[in-house]
Amino acid sequence: MSRDARERILSRVRDANRDREPVSHPGPLPEAAEPPGPFTQAADAEVDGQTGVADPVDAFENRLRAAGGEVVRLADKAAVRAWLKEFASEFESVSVCKGVPQGLQPELAAAAPSEASLGVSLAVGAAAQTGSLLLSSREGRQAQLLPPVHLVWVRAQDVHTTLGEALQACREDLPATLALHSGPSKSADIGQILVTGVHGPGRIIAAILGADA
Amino acid sequence: MRVSLFVTCLGDRFFANAAADAVRLLRSLDVEVDFPKDQTCCGQPAWNAGDVPEALRMATHTAEVFADADYVVLPSGSCTAMLRCTYPRLLEAPAVAERSYELAEFIVDVLEVTELGRGLEGRRLAYHHGCHALRELGLETQPVRLLESAGAGVVPWEMDQECCGFGGLFSVKNPEVSVAMADRKLDTLPDVETVVSADGGCLLQLDGRARHRGLPIRFKSLASVLWEARRGGS
Amino acid sequence: MEVHSGDYRARARRIIEETPEVREAVTAATRTFVEHRLEAFADLDEDALSHWAERVKSHALTHLADYLEEAEARLVERGAHVHWAESASDVHRILERIVRDNGVKKVVKAKSMLSEEVGLNPFLESCGVEVLETDLGEYIIQLFDEPPSHIVGPSIHRSLDDIRAIFHERLGTPRDASPERLAAAARELLRNAFLTAEMGISGGNFLVAETGSIALIENEGNIRLATSVPRIHVALIGIEKVLPKWDDLSIFLQVTAKSATGQPVGCFVSIIQGPGGSAAGEPDGPEELHVVLVDNGRSRLLADPEVWEALRCVRCGACLNICPVYRQTGGHAYGYVYSGPIGAILAPGLVGLEETLPLPFASTHCGACKDVCPVRIPIPDLLHVWRKRAVERGLTSGVERSVLGLWASVVTRPALFGLAEKVAGLIPDQVVRHLPMLREWSAGRELPRATGRTFRELWDEGIE
Numbered sequence: 002m003s004r005d006a007r008e009r010i011l012s013r014v015r016d017a018n019r020d021r022e023p024v025s026h027p028g029p030l031p032e033a034a035e036p037p038g039p040f041t042q043a044a045d046a047e048v049d050g051q052t053g054v055a056d057p058v059d060a061f062e063n064r065l066r067a068a069g070g071e072v073v074r075l076a077d078k079a080a081v082r083a084w085l086k087e088f089a090s091e092f093e094s095v096s097v098c099k100g101v102p103q104g105l106q107p108e109l110a111a112a113a114p115s116e117a118s119l120g121v122s123l124a125v126g127a128a129a130q131t132g133s134l135l136l137s138s139r140e141g142r143q144a145q146l147l148p149p150v151h152l153v154w155v156r157a158q159d160v161h162t163t164l165g166e167a168l169q170a171c172r173e174d175l176p177a178t179l180a181l182h183s184g185p186s187k188s189a190d191i192g193q194i195l196v197t198g199v200h201g202p203g204r205i206i207a208a209i210l211g212a213d214a
Numbered sequence: 215m216r217v218s219l220f221v222t223c224l225g226d227r228f229f230a231n232a233a234a235d236a237v238r239l240l241r242s243l244d245v246e247v248d249f250p251k252d253q254t255c256c257g258q259p260a261w262n263a264g265d266v267p268e269a270l271r272m273a274t275h276t277a278e279v280f281a282d283a284d285y286v287v288l289p290s291g292s293c294t295a296m297l298r299c300t301y302p303r304l305l306e307a308p309a310v311a312e313r314s315y316e317l318a319e320f321i322v323d324v325l326e327v328t329e330l331g332r333g334l335e336g337r338r339l340a341y342h343h344g345c346h347a348l349r350e351l352g353l354e355t356q357p358v359r360l361l362e363s364a365g366a367g368v369v370p371w372e373m374d375q376e377c378c379g380f381g382g383l384f385s386v387k388n389p390e391v392s393v394a395m396a397d398r399k400l401d402t403l404p405d406v407e408t409v410v411s412a413d414g415g416c417l418l419q420l421d422g423r424a425r426h427r428g429l430p431i432r433f434k435s436l437a438s439v440l441w442e443a444r445r446g447g448s
Numbered sequence: 449m450e451v452h453s454g455d456y457r458a459r460a461r462r463i464i465e466e467t468p469e470v471r472e473a474v475t476a477a478t479r480t481f482v483e484h485r486l487e488a489f490a491d492l493d494e495d496a497l498s499h500w501a502e503r504v505k506s507h508a509l510t511h512l513a514d515y516l517e518e519a520e521a522r523l524v525e526r527g528a529h530v531h532w533a534e535s536a537s538d539v540h541r542i543l544e545r546i547v548r549d550n551g552v553k554k555v556v557k558a559k560s561m562l563s564e565e566v567g568l569n570p571f572l573e574s575c576g577v578e579v580l581e582t583d584l585g586e587y588i589i590q591l592f593d594e595p596p597s598h599i600v601g602p603s604i605h606r607s608l609d610d611i612r613a614i615f616h617e618r619l620g621t622p623r624d625a626s627p628e629r630l631a632a633a634a635r636e637l638l639r640n641a642f643l644t645a646e647m648g649i650s651g652g653n654f655l656v657a658e659t660g661s662i663a664l665i666e667n668e669g670n671i672r673l674a675t676s677v678p679r680i681h682v683a684l685i686g687i688e689k690v691l692p693k694w695d696d697l698s699i700f701l702q703v704t705a706k707s708a709t710g711q712p713v714g715c716f717v718s719i720i721q722g723p724g725g726s727a728a729g730e731p732d733g734p735e736e737l738h739v740v741l742v743d744n745g746r747s748r749l750l751a752d753p754e755v756w757e758a759l760r761c762v763r764c765g766a767c768l769n770i771c772p773v774y775r776q777t778g779g780h781a782y783g784y785v786y787s788g789p790i791g792a793i794l795a796p797g798l799v800g801l802e803e804t805l806p807l808p809f810a811s812t813h814c815g816a817c818k819d820v821c822p823v824r825i826p827i828p829d830l831l832h833v834w835r836k837r838a839v840e841r842g843l844t845s846g847v848e849r850s851v852l853g854l855w856a857s858v859v860t861r862p863a864l865f866g867l868a869e870k871v872a873g874l875i876p877d878q879v880v881r882h883l884p885m886l887r888e889w890s891a892g893r894e895l896p897r898a899t900g901r902t903f904r905e906l907w908d909e910g911i912e
Binding site for chain 3 (some may be wrong): 230252255261274349379380383386392398
Binding site (some may be wrong): 004006007009010011013014015016017018021022023024025026027029030031033034035036037064068099115130131132133138139140141142143145146147163164165167168169172175176177178179180181182183184185186187188189190191192193194196198199200201202 | 473476477480491492493496497499500503504506507509510511512513516517526532533534538582583584585588601602603604606607608609611627628630631634635638639642643659661667668669670672673675676677687692693694695697698699701702706711712713714715716717718719720721722723724727728730731732733741743747748750751753756
């Protein structure tokens with residue numbers, strides 16, 4: 002039974018380490034060695050010719066765009082309304098995750114995640130270092146994955162510089178699954194040729210909400 | 215300054231002229247060269263094959279032969295790596311380990327000579343980096359520096375650091391893969407007449423395959439080419 | 449899975465001679481990975497990163513029992529079932545029970561090397577379960593009915609033409625379908641599978657002890673789907689995959705992605721703490737999460753003082769990508785789920801040296817792998833350990849041992865050495881060509897040409 006297997010495995014593992022010098026945990030990685038945000042890497046220089054970007058939101062935008070994602074910055078409620086109306090006009094139906102505020106929901110017919118042409122999420126955070134949006138399973142996962150296009154709202158103040166910081170912020174209240182989405186779905190498995198939208202959404206749009214939005 | 219030359223087992227038989235050129239080169243740089251007669255093989259073939267006891271026998275013999283040398287110079291990257299990196303694992307504090315140098319390494323790092331002459335003016339060469347020299351000795355720049363300062367154009371070669379497929383007994387235990395590796399090297403060569411290497415095994419492998427395929431490329435030992443660099447006029 | 453490593457030389461030969469396009473495809477793919485990896489690490493202090501990662505993994509391994517218990521406790525607190533499997537057959541029995549208890553008819557699988565290692569797919573099929581690989585590369589090799597040939601890109605040995613042909617045959621796509629069209633066909637078929645399968649099976653890149661989190665890295669989104677849509681999620685995780693702390697995760701996610709493909713991070717990362725759905729008060733997600741912690745030889749490898757460091761492996765594939773031997777054939781020559789340099793040091797440990805004897809010798813010891821390992825596994829040294837043991841156990845060829853013994857005897861007697869050189873010089877090439885070992889040399893290469901006189905002779909004559 003699994004119980005016995007457990008005892009035997011743990012016992013063998015303990016025996017294996019019995020005469021070995023234990024290695025101590027090195028603590029956090031020295032900050033100097035942290036992978037930089039997209040401050041110096043070539044992809045970002047191509048994206049908009051800028052280097053030495055200091056603001057995490059700018060850095061996040063550069064990194065996500067370099068990975069093929071789309072980014073829009075919306076300063077206030079008026080900007081949100083205007084942009085959302087125009088954006089939604091491309092789609093027939095939407096599946097909105099639980100907890101997305103009314104003002105951030107497109108005016109479209111609701112459909113099941115497996116039928117909708119657009120899915121809408123509210124990120125619990127983001128990381129500039131890797132261009133990642135942090136998504137919680139508490140809002141429901143299917144709308145994050147099944148529609149071919151994924152719109153993710155994220156508040157500018159929730160954009161962290163490093164992935165470590167973004168994950169630390171979630172540490173005390175982890176959902177069943179915390180997911181990082183850092184670009185559109187892709188694969189190069191077919192003869193090394195890049196294809197997008199393989200299983201997950203082929204388009205991801207991060208809509209960054211300014212303080213007044 | 216006095217050095218002992220370790221010609222290596224392959225060198226003695228297949229690269230004798232190149233080793234003689236190494237002697238001439240060192241003498242022209244005011245280095246006295248002696249040749250301990252009892253030298254034979256560093257033991258690398260046995261070590262690579264996993265035969266530690268036999269490797270130990272050969273290492274013990276070699277370490278004794280060179281016990282009194284101030285410097286041991288070898289026209290071979292892989293044998294130098296054997297002495298410097300592996301002997302300390304086989305023998306108790308072998309003096310020979312720290313005192314062993316590949317030829318180009320010795321010239322640049324010990325003699326601090328970076329210009330031998332202009333004897334390679336106008337020559338187009340490709341340089342093959344032997345794996346032991348490159349990764350165990352860290353010998354990436356010294357040979358090319360000496361070649362270029364002598365006027366040679368060392369032509370960029372995208373596969374110059376990739377293994378040639380010799381690997382000692384690997385070449386005969388997995389001959390098909392070994393030959394495929396040599397082919398990849400040969401097929402990606404830029405347009406040059408001569409390929410230079412500091413390793414005898416690599417030269418035998420690439421030259422052997424090139425001749426079999428009838429390719430008109432010449433393979434030369436680094437030692438000989440460096441002597442040409444010096445002799446051709448300073 | 450069945451191990452065919454004993455046939456390495458013959459398999460390699462067949463691949464090189466009969467399907468030369470594999471060598472081209474694998475070389476092109478691995479060179480691209482190498483290029484991207486170099487770009488990704490260009491501005492980074494690779495030394496600092498790898499030293500840190502090495503220590504974290506070594507710390508985890510030297511405290512493994514405690515961390516496994518901690519991970520289990522966290523998972524159980526959140527409602528997951530944790531199972532322990534000593535062997536492949538244990539894994540089979542555990543899965544069989546879950547399948548039977550839940551009437552599972554269809555499984556969607558995310559890529560898991562461990563599931564290949566324990567031969568899970570054939571077993572599930574024998575239980576009457578339909579198994580669909582959802583990673584595009586895995587789906588492709590499933591169509592070809594062959595094992596993966598690379599840890600990260602299972603189908604890199606297959607060209608676009610190969611894939612067009614098999615998709616045309618099985619899915620009815622046009623003969624000249626574009627990659628987009630092929631991917632769309634796979635997406636449609638597999639999407640239906642995600643929505644109707646009762647169970648999703650994944651592996652695990654990392655298991656964070658502090659929070660009981662399973663981390664999974666991917667680019668396609670199939671892992672997210674396979675671990676979110678079906679009612680049951682089973683995660684197979686090797687016991688060596690443990691990371692001690694939540695704070696360790698961010699660096700390992702980035703370093704693994706950079707080492708594998710040069711990306712800052714995979715497009716999707718799933719960090720799973722427990723079941724979802726009503727068990728967690730969430731709108732969806734699997735109602736049941738089963739975590740199977742698998743030993744299958746890992747504890748024995750951990751006990752091995754000379755080889756345990758191989759367990760630090762994060763399965764990035766960087767060593768495969770840089771290996772000049774691997775790229776001549778791809779992974780199928782190795783006859784085992786793990787190929788390339790890491791396969792050559794894991795296989796003898798997990799399976800046994802006798803069954804995998806050629807693998808530690810399938811290397812020229814060039815050392816390139818050691819330079820790229822993000823957790824500093826001293827691969828060349830570990831290859832040498834297995835070679836040494838092969839000799840000690842009398843597993844290497846008698847001819848080879850005799851030749852080396854003879855060589856050692858000759859070279860430790862200088863007078864004999866001189867004589868041997870003279871004798872060797874007298875043997876005509878026609879004869880030399882057929883001597884053992886030299887016969888293998890001569891098949892594709894000209895014999896070395898001895899210079900007229902040996903160096904010794906030149907020295908005695910006086911060098912001017």
